[in-house]
Amino acid sequence: MRLTILCYICVIAELGITLNVSLNEQVIGLKNLVRKLPNHVFPTCHVVLVADLANFTSAENRCKRLPAMLSRTNKAGTLATVNSKEANDFLTLLFNAALPKHKQHRNTFAGTRWVWTGLRKTKKINQKHIRKVENRKPYNAEDWQWYDGSSPKDFENWNRGQPDQRPLKMGKKSSDYKHSGICKERLCRQNQMRLNHEGMWDDAFSFEEHPFACDYQGKYIVSAEMKTWEEAKAACEAAGLQLATVRNLDETDQLRRALIFFLGESGFDNCKGAFGNGKDYEHGVGQFNCVKVKRKKRWDPIHWAWTGGNDLKKEGDYRWTDGTVVLFEGFPWIANAGDNNGSKRKAKGQNSLTISKWGEFDDSYGHDKKPFACECYR
Known part of the structure; x- marks a missing residue:
């Protein structure tokens, strides 16, 4: 079944937000965001x-x-x-x-x-x-x-x-x-x-x-375009949107479901908590058994998406693109994530947050290319 979706951008005037993006520019930005989504899915707000x-x-x-x-x-x-x-x-x-x-x-x-x-x-x-x-x-x-x-x-x-x-x-x-x-x-x-x-x-x-x-009652718009963190940020803004923010566990789940809806299943849904510690071990139930996972496969960019979280200004001080603090109680880090900038190994450290299809966050290298999630202005 062929599915093509275009969604209506937030009515900016109603939200009291002024963006330097014209209506036609927003539509062009949206088409660029969603042109590679599976099943020709074209979402907005x-x-x-x-x-x-x-x-x-x-x-x-x-x-x-x-x-x-x-x-x-x-x-x-x-x-x-x-x-x-x-x-x-x-x-x-x-x-x-x-x-x-x-x-x-x-x-x-x-x-x-x-x-x-x-x-x-x-x-x-x-x-x-x-x-x-x-x-x-x-x-x-x-x-x-x-x-x-x-x-x-x-x-x-x-x-x-x-x-x-x-x-x-x-x-x-x-x-x-x-x-x-x-x-x-x-x-x-x-x-x-x-x-x-x-x-x-x-x-x-x-x-x-x-x-x-x-x-449409959704909040997040996911793009299958492979971009660096900075490119993703610019692409969202070109469509009158912003890179996704997540304020609590409910919004984390909304974003996780959006990733699956727009990008497809990962096969790792039962593996939350199993990754990031350098080991593969039996974890989860159902058809998928995490012990059988090839270690590198879980890091495939198609299973992750950029969000607006970053600690570019101050190491360890994670902020969304609007300047608000990222971390909340129970924030779902992947194991050993968030405390290692990686600057010893690469000049550009792990300063940008990415979320997996199974709902865990990791700090990653901003110059890597991944899908990304935009958000309707609140």
Whole structure:
């Protein structure tokens, strides 16, 4: 299954943060961050755009599953709410970045020319269709709802004559596009909203298949690009983000799950506490037995990712890139890590923190190249 995800960057103005990064620069930075992720995963902070084609119900269900792994809240995920011009413009920009219009089929109703959002009609869903636009009843925003129960009263961007509630009989195709869907009910109605590359809205049949946008509840964005610590820091900042910080054990677990979600399993999940002391010994349960591990394999860069932690200014004084102290009670160091800068062996010591897919930290040489984790500004 091919998965392509683009997520919505934190709304910087809401957080009171000023960044010297334009919207277009952020999108370019994001594309650079995520271009090598397995399964073409393109994540950011608030909205996820999934380029797999899915009908409306399938898209809803898949949005619900996304935050289950990476959520910073207990809320289930939903299809995206686009209730302002800013949100509409941003989703439009991301849609064009993920699936450029000029690369899609020319037919207006081709699946990849639209993206599902979370707006759907919940009242008068069987309202009679009137063919002539000039004879239609005025559009009533109260008939449509986002997942939070609100209606698009303050902002809407419907195409001319939409929504029109056009019906379709069983066995009929929704358009003349060769891959368009077919109605499988006695009568199908256009009770869902989709958005095109120009940011215009259209009502659509739920059986049609499009990419879809989810509201995202995650915190961390992982890149498979192999970079030094300084390069990783610059790459995060170019996308309007910062290298990841971890304040407690819960956030450590969130980041660990993000690493696995975006980069894949390591096979070392049962080996926490087994590494770093120069020995391999039997540890953990399940299918994987740490005694069988080749000692060097655990240090393969694909199992680690740069974070923002470092002691570049003062040996042993680990700080995140925002200047706050790294260490907290129970900080999960790998065995013998954190107390050896390595400066006796190499001119540039082990001044930068990296985290493993099994959730332990190690101080490492900043000039080594590894994947890295960015964070949405708090």
